Amino acid sequence: MGRSIETPAERPEVVPRPVSFRHAASSSRFTIRRQGANIEFRHEETGLSANIAAFVGSGLHSRTPVHRKPNGKFAELPLSQYAERGGYWAMSPGFDRADHSGMRRELSDGCIFCHAAYPSSERPLAAIDCQRCHGPGEEHAQSRGAIVNPAKLAPARKLEVCLQCHLETGGRDSPAAIRRVGRKPFSYRPGEPLGDFQLYFAAENPMDAGGIPVNGAGSGLLASVCYQRSGGKLGCTTCHDPHGVRIAAPDAACANCHARPHPENRGSCVTCHMPKRRTHDAVHVVMTDHRIRRQRPSGDPTAPAREKHGVFSGPVLLSYPPVFDPVPEIRAYLGIAAGSAPLLANGLAAMPQPPAAFLFELGRLESSRAERSFRRALAADPHHGGARLALAEWLIARKRPTEASALIEAAPAQDVALMNAHAVALVSEGRVDEAVLILNRAVLADTWDPLTHYNLGVAKLAKGDRDGAARDFQRALQLRPDFTQAREHLHEVRPGAR
Template sequence: MKVKTFILSFAAIIIIVAAIFLINRLTVFNNNSEQDRYVTDGDIIYLNTALDVKYVGIETCGGCHVDIYNIYIESQTGRSMSRMNSSNIIEEFPQKEAVYDSSRNFYYEMIRRDDSFYQREYRLDDDSKIVHERVEEVQYIIGSGRNLRMYFYQDNGMYYQLPLTWYVHENKWDMSPGYSEFNNVRFSRYVSPMCFSCHNGHMELSATANNRYNGKIHLGISCESCHGPGDLHVKQKKMEDINLPFKNAVTIVNPAKLSPQRRIDVCQQCHLEGQAWALNGDNTWFDFRPGMLLKTHRSVYSPSDIKKEAFRVANTAYRLSLSRCFEGSHSTMTCDLCHDPHRMTTKMTVDYNRQNCQKCHPPQSLPGDKSRFAHSDTDNCIPCHMKSTGTENTLHGVINTDHWIRVNADDDTINWKSLREISIDNPVTSLVADINNEDEDSYIRKGMAYYEFWNDKSIITAYLDSALYYLTKGLKISTNNATGHYFLGRVRYYRKEFSSSVLALKRSIALRPEDADSYFYLGQNYVELDNLELAINNFRKANDLLPDEPEYLEKLGVTLAKHDVTEEAITTLEKALTKDKQNPYVYYTLGNLYAQSKNNPSKALPYFEKAVILDPDIPDGFLNLGNTYFLLANFDQAIISYKKAQLFNPQSPNALVNLGRVYIYLGQVKDARDTFTQALRISPGLQVARNLLNDLPEL
């Protein structure tokens, strides 16, 4: 019995031990599941890397870290974005002369009215009289004032760039970067999340529209851009009750304590620009957290043909990686070896830079008479080994130092041509990854990058072909990647393969039914396939998912108008104007609907007037404005509108024909004859002008 009892007791002990083991094992599994929300580096878990931790703003940080805060807000990064007001002026006022853009025939000037600032666009006729004018208020500045300052206005949570920029080193006003080289988009260039993620602190994206931001924004690159969101840290310091699930957990990131790659990635989030990008998974541009490996957030690509003579402003990390000294350091040569992130001053001293170089290159190791120049321990290393642009030869007015450290760097002549010009004659290059996570979605991201490169930086269709190749290849490996199918649909759409695009987008929707953009592009395809009912259905679904997205409303309204659903088209387009007041085509379409479908020129008039203020070159804008004035018997304004239509589009005879009709109505036969004759000189086969001319009475 005793033996039996002993055996039973032993078995019971085994069961108890097993139970304890299972409980402990489950605890480990649960802890591991919890731990997956956070970044672990070495033996430290960073709790503020979880995506649900809130940002508090730089002012909150300054409440405790007073000295660092006061230094940092005077640095270039701390002043990266600000409000435009009379207290921070560095520009020239009044502007000496207007800046003329010959490509679009517009003049621009910055004007000050008391404590408010505006940018004014205008156009002159042959007699130097103003025939077009548009004015927008300057509300925000991006740029610390070291290189340049760009200006923005905000409308309904969307931020738009203005055409003029102040170039500090040249001490002058000129067109904003890209406006002269590529395309003057005037007042419609919006600031994307990618741009804001580096030129400002964290911003809250709208959940109901694209490229819009909620609420009041914090201005300037903040402490949290490098240390991560601060809410947990603040609560901990205030002795509030917070959950610390691990003994080795901390509530804030100190980049100095990160392992080398994660430490570099804090800087590379903004200083590894590349030329094409692809976010991993469902990441947004605001989802990177300091402490993360950058490759888990995005892939960054550059052309394979590395150029010594041209380098991008925000690509210093990539250029540094080309240096022998960086390679020899095995990634321990981090940015803060030379840069103090709290004191990003305008100019580092020669002594400071030299001391940093001599940490690895002591004076006794420097070459003597055998080199081009005899070295001494008091020399300035930078001019010979890190090429600087200087003030006379900059890219977009930004003085920059090439971080590709090399012997005889000063021998290389800087040539920005390849970066300034988009041409069909530019040689085709391949994209290589500067940083990329080698996983099953790698080919898909490369295809996305080729698409973005084609869309943003090139007009060469070979890049669209490469996008198709890598997306197709990647989707054979990762068949259920919704983003991959969505981008495949976009690529096929722009290749005009509409039926194939439909299939790809339907697959994207099947995998991710809440993706509004897939429905939108599906609708675009059905428009091209002339199936307006299906187009309307898909635009509706896109709008249901993102109800405040004006582009969806605009496209839905225009398509309803094409499908002769006039009342709903008008309602939809007027709703679009409550979301976005900057699109001239919406005003123009509403003008046409009221003038033609509703036969209500009085209602049409303000829409046409607004359309031509926003864009005087909108096709037939002034022509239809003139027609509307004519219907309202306002002949003087009709004549002015027709003359502007012909002035802005000299090769179009239609405005001249209608102008001649006004002259006939007013009994001005000679003016009518001259006008029809002018129309026939432009278009000799225009029968309506010839008939009207022949029907005129003799003088």
């Protein structure tokens, strides 16, 4: 964990010679090569390139390179290095599809929460450190003040020190954790009940029933009979040294509770009861099944697999914490997790003053009837940028651009998405010059946003500037090769252009 983030300078042995990888599904070739102190990542078809800022992952299983976009945000790169079979490069988890997100998929606060130290302006992306398990240490270092010693916590709180990062109950395409309203992304502190920070949901009928996810240790252990029947005596540190790398003798842990269960079965207990399995969400890695089961899964659980994609729908359950007061709030969260407007509305109806965040989510689920919920969200919190943007886009889609631009002008923002919505509204109102001004500001704020370039192209086209428009559509396509509308517009202004 202390090597969960590394820089190319810390790992000079990565990429000793140039890498060239062809991805058939997206008709792309990616190359990676060292250039002095830097490592350059390049999409050959479009010429888009960036220097690798860091690797997410110690390399024990894999390394996913990230670059820093001009707007300061880190974004995942589409290729990762996997440790299996002596090491090879292949698509990053989730990217093996025709319409992958190229070099744009930003590392969210959620990714950083689990893969890194608490971020600061000096260290925006650094490896996991002592504070993530022991709490902020500044006071402790200065005056030997309070620090959390997990050994002294109640069993559930101690387990949650690890679960804060090692619990994942949903998959890439199904419901997962929802941070509770009012909590900031990095505000969880060891020792605090994890359920006060976020709630975990799971599909009643998971799409990948039976398989294990890449981050499955926590949910696996919680589902084990050994855990459920041992009254808090089984935790991660029963088997793992939190400060070490490898487990010395996992079988010794079993022997604590199971003395000679079946002498006829020789060999390590874990090979049969905690086998290694290929994970369904990261198909190039093999992990340990932490759901201690009677029977080994049939067939070869490490056989090669292909990445699958789907869209989840269906009933959803609260998966963690195990107990939660059945107050209206929980119905509201369940509604969000399940994508069900009626369930969410039902929870909100019982709240005297529903918070803006819930009303915003309700609007997002209501599609054609969303206006009222978005307006209520803005009344509850005029600074809710998401609700303002969603309402503006809703109005634009219903040919009410004047109301949309008035809404945005009431609270001018530096947010690129909002600037784009504003510009689209202004173009429909015929206020094209104003739109161009705003879009030029948006380009300065984020030169890597394909939508801004596309909208700029549309605005220039409205002014009759075909050459300028063509350049903007081309830039939008460089940033997002599967941007169909940009391609269609480019063909309109420059028939025959690629």
